[in-house]
Amino acid sequence: MKDNKIGMHTFMALPAFFLYAVFFLYPLTKGIGMSLTDWDGISAAKFIGLNNFIKFFQDKRAINDIRTTLLFALGSAPLLNLVGLAYALLMDSKIKGKGIARMIIYLPAVISPLIMGYIWYLLLQPSRGFLYHLMENMGQADSFLNWTAKYSSSMLVLILVNVWQYAGMTMVVYLAGLQAIPVELYEAAKMDGASGIKSFRYVTLPLLVPSIRINVVTNIIGSLSVFDIIMSLTGGGPGYATESLSIYIMRMCYGSKTGYSTAVAIIMFFLILVPVLISMRLTRAKSLE
Amino acid sequence: MKRKKLVSVLLCVTLCVTMLLGCGSNSTDNTGNNENGAAASDSEAAASASTASTDTATQEHVTLKFFTGKIETIDVINEIINDFNASQDHITVEQEYQKDASNIIKIKFAADQAPDIMTTYEKGFLDEGKYMDISDQSQWWDRLTPTMKDLCTDITSGNQYRVCTNMTMAGIFYNKDIFNELGLEVAYTWDDFISNLETIKTNMPDVTPFFIFGNEAWHLGHLIEFLPQGYIKATYGTVAAETAFMNNDKSILNYGAADGAMAVFAQNLLDMQANGLINADVLTATSDNCIQDFANGKAAMFSNGMWCLSSILEANPAMESSIGFAPYPAYMEGSNAVILSAEDSGYCISSETKYKDEVIEFMNFLFRADNQKKYSETLKAPSAFTDVEAAWASATIVDEVSNALSSATNIGFTNSKPAGFSGDDAGRLVQELLAGNYTAAEFAEAFEYNWDEGMK
Amino acid sequence: MNTFKKMLIYLCVAAICLLCLIPFVILIILSLNTPQRVFYEGNMFLPDFYFQNFAEGWVKSNIGTAMINSMIITALAITIIIIFCSMAAYTIARFKYKFNTLIFAIMISCMMIPGIINTVPLYTLMIDLHAINTLWGMALVCATLALPQSTFIFHGFIKSLPRELEESAIIDGCSWFKSFWKIVFPLLKPASASIIILNGFGIWNNYAQAVFFLQDSKKHNVPQALSVYFQQFAGAKWNLMAATAVIAIVPVIAAFLLFQKNLIRGLTEGALKG
DSSP, X not given: OOOOOOOGGGGTTHHHHHHHIIIIIHHHHHHHHHTTBOOOSSSOOOBOTTHHHHHHHHOHHHHHHHHHHHHHHHHHHHHHHHHHHHHHHHHHSSOTTHHHHHHHHHHHHHSOHHHHHHHHHHHXXXXXXXXXXXXXXXXXXXXXXXXHHSHHHHHHXXXXXXXXXXXXXXXXXXXXXXXXXXXXXXXXXHHTTOOTHHHIIIIIHHHTHHXXXXXXXXXXXXXXXXXXXXXXXXXXXXXXXXXXXXXXHHHHHHTTOHHHHHHHHHHHHHHHHHHHHHHHHHHHHHHHO | OHHHHHHHHHHHHHHXXXXXXXXXXXXXXXXXXXXHHXXXXXXXXXXXXXXXXXXXXXXXXXXXXXXXXXXXGHHHHHHHHHHHHHHOSSEEEEEEEOTTHHHHHHHHHHTTOOOSEESOOOHHHHXXXXXXXOTTOHHHHTTBOHHHHHHTBOTTTSOBOEEEEEEEEEEEEEEHHHHHHHTOOXXXXXXXXXXXXXXHHHHOTTSEEEEOOTTSHHHHHHXXXXXXXXXXXXXXXXXXXXXXXXXXXXXXXXTTOTTSHHHHHHHHHHHHHHTTOBOTTTTTOOHHHHHHHHHTTSEEEEEEEGGGHXXXXXXXXXXXXXXXXXXXXXXXXXXXXXXXXXXXXXXXXXXXXXXXXXXXXHHHHHTSHHHHHHHHHHHTOOBSBTTOOOOOSOHHHHHHHHHHHXXXXXXXOOOOOOTTSOHHHHHHHHHHHHTTSOOHXXXXXXXXXXXXXXXX | OHHHHHHHHXXXXXXXXXXXXXXXXXXXXXXXXXXXXXXTSSOTTSOOOOTHHHHHHHHHHTHHHXXXXXXXXHHHHHXXXXXXXXXHHHHHHHXXXXXXXXHHHHHHHHTTSOGGGGHHHHHHHHHHTTOTTXXXXXXXXXXXXXXXXXXXXXXXXXXXXXXXXXHHHHHTTXXXXXXXXXXXXXXXXXXXXXXXXXXXXXXHTOOTTHHHHOOSGGGOOHHHHHHTTBOSSSOBOHHHHHHHHHHHHHHHHHHHHHHHHHHHHHHHOOTTOO
């Protein structure tokens, strides 16, 4: 049905857009302009064209940071979705104490990130933390040390901690999606002889596509712009081993390379845009099926 | 119906116009370098408008913004501010504390919102004219020790842009009980220093001879500051060294040379790591770990500033008489042992403040001998005012410190670091070194490269 | 078989809860330790029961005021998010005006732009609006940051609602605008509940923006109150910080328990059922 009457409903996006325009788009246009200058945050800015962008791709540290970021996202985004979905399916089943269980799952998000990093350190710090002592008692101290000291595995630690902390958030969206599926559909499927895995495949999954789409997109964005988890656990270190692009941007911004940092932010935007567009295209095709 | 259509069209048009305007301002930013100027004049106008309105509204009542990143002093400064606010009725001072003050201040400057008084200081901002010249405030300078006045003097102009009220020292903290037990003496040369560490390692296998908390980049940055750069500062003297840092004078800095102070420092560090003289978890150890291990006799020595004294005493109040303090041993041929003796608690006044007289009035109050005594005792740092007698630490520690100061060349902080290569950045390079990603020579080259890049 | 399956589910849920409780337990242990205590030594799970941390933490950090400020900011921002975003998502999902598509595209793509680009211009803007040190200013900024994702979520849910529901109302003489409030908005409870959960904690714990926009210590929010225990070069006073953080979590849990019936009902009452 096509609606060509114009009424109040036409303008319903305006309040949100107005707020967004004032507090995001307007400062953004100013910010983007800085990417073509050599502004250092204090002295007068000079227009330098695309030099910032060229410089980025010549910087070894920047290329390393892209690699780190992609590696993190590749591990984190799919895992977050799977774990979130698993949590949601568990919490959707008919069990007692669901309310309390859900609240507990959100608890990690209530603890201020300022402290979170410290708590993780108490748990995971090599040769001092709780996990180390646990492993030591089991006679596995050396393998634990090797595991946490290596670059690739410290990335693994970061990914696991990230999944642990944000799985509850992914779960919330899936849970809402699950609740929106009419019970009749399951019953109908049951009548047709489909149960368990089959009804999940043919009833739950297709109807969950809107939630999947939301979660995939937000997790891709969240993982590729990861900042606080890495900052509080490793500070991007040792050296630059686990530095993500967001941390790089922040350091450049405060390191008197304000213009350059905005250029990197724009590059990061395109880096995120590609996988997001792909996943949106994929989920759109699925929902039309 | 028609009217509704009209409204919608109008709305769309305004929307497009605003968006085009956004793009328009964007393109002017790109073509000219007036973006900064425009932003500045905008907010200046706003600022003057707001001050004008407050002037008319409350007749001469002035509010001063005091910006600090020094958490240890929040309470005592608040106490002094409250006394001041109560002592007169035309000025109110407000303190703003920020955990990340040195970064936050950059944003404040960039947005033209400098506080009236700030405890952060950077040579780059000085060169941009952000600080007020306070050379004429003789009521402060006459009371300050001459060394402190020198430390507060900008070497480019010879003027003073900040006033520092306290001294701080950094060197090697050592456990006197362990030294006595093993019959060790404070080392002034690198060989003696290493042999001390070896003795501790052989005789006390459970004790870390030298603790480095390399998880915190600032600490490793300080090692660079005190050892290789300390060598430069001690060898050429403060003024010549600062000038060389500022102008990137490679004949003096000599960072990249394979036998230079930077490469030798890196090699020494790698040797210590290879020989097990430092903690094995150097890359993940934190300052808290270091303090705890030292306070519990599990670490014999570490490098840090006097600012960590209160943390040690909090972790183990009984330790006071066992804390020793020594200079950094000489590690280059023909050099001296060095110790940091530098300025602490510096205050700058914004060059754009509209209330210069009021700021001075407040600072006169803050610098009164009684207030400074209280301040120094809270901070646990000796006062730089000649007329302030503060009991900043116990007599044994004061003795240790003054012995250490007189036995080595005193150096200051490097104030003229490149804007794009901070002490933390240097520390992260050292992390790479300790992680095995560089040889000593490669590290020296990488350091030089990053320093040069940061200069641009 | 069925009881076995049920047991398995309970076991999984218990394991997940345990995992999520670990940091909270550590926080409580920390808050009960003396400053001299080394966490790793002795029995980690037996704290010193040093309750003084709470008294000292309460006084030193002004956490009471900070909690009220955080509460006001969170409530205000969430209200704005729910109303504005559901409205926007409705018209975007239902009416394919170019203008709506454009707004949606802009918002979604801006989700991918790191916020740090905006820092300086946004700061100047807030000063011009006299919004520095105001709770409403902070709430507006927090709401803005959550707008795209929330609109996206509402959009997804509205699309999954059958259009016939509103069309029958329209036939009964309702306008689209009215039918949104009367029919669609109540159906959005699950989505709204999830948005409250998704954004509420984040706004409560916002630090990145608060640092710039809430400078006055009377306007500080919870993380800022906690940050007074950070010493730049000498670690932090973790015991006090943990005690203060525990104090700050109490009202969140209380609010959660208070609203949980509504929230859970929002989540479980899939309005389409039946």
